[in-house]
Amino acid sequence: REKVLATGPVLEEPMTLPYDANELTVLNEALSARPLWFAASVTTPEIVHIVAAHLTAGRKNHRLLLLITPRDIDSGPDVAQVLREAGFKVGVRSQGDDPEPEHQAYVADLDDELGLWYRIAPLTFIGGTLSAGGAVSPFEPIALGSAVIHGPRKSPHAARFARLAQAQASREIRSAAELGIAVGVLISPEQTARMALAGWSEITQNAETINQLVLDALQSTEVTR
16 A cells, blocks of 8 residues: 555646747747737638637737738748738748738748747637637647637547636637637736646646656666666
């Protein structure tokens, strides 16, 4: 009995996405004074919803910047055109644009940069949750300090979304109108910090247990040898 320790269930831990530290420094310097939100891995049918939401949220904060990465990464210029037609001044990363003060939206359409933008954005909308296409994992932005908004379609990560909802670390919306209102409310540093901290506490709650299991396994291997 003295050798047994009850720890409760071992829950899934997140894997943090990589990012370029130099790019992070440069972009943080360029964007540090801007309130911003990130629409990550957005499916094509969701583009119009993101545009409508940004129009709504921007009415309360004229300096608000939208960062957007399309699910189809090659569609960046097309997404930029939709944003321009809605009246936004837009930069496109794949075309060599850097974020500028006059930009109201910035299309981050280079491969393998989600980890970079999760690090920069205090608030992330999870693509694939307002329309069919499959949601990306909500643990990925949480692990890098970004609070989460999502729609009602949670597959294939329903269990992860449920954990975040239970911890009050995410906000579910059901329409573009709700998304715009939610962004306007949650963009404050106090709100995003509270949600991000709650999410981080949830997804790392059994880190000590996992570390102990790994240590015990290593020690057992040494004894066997």
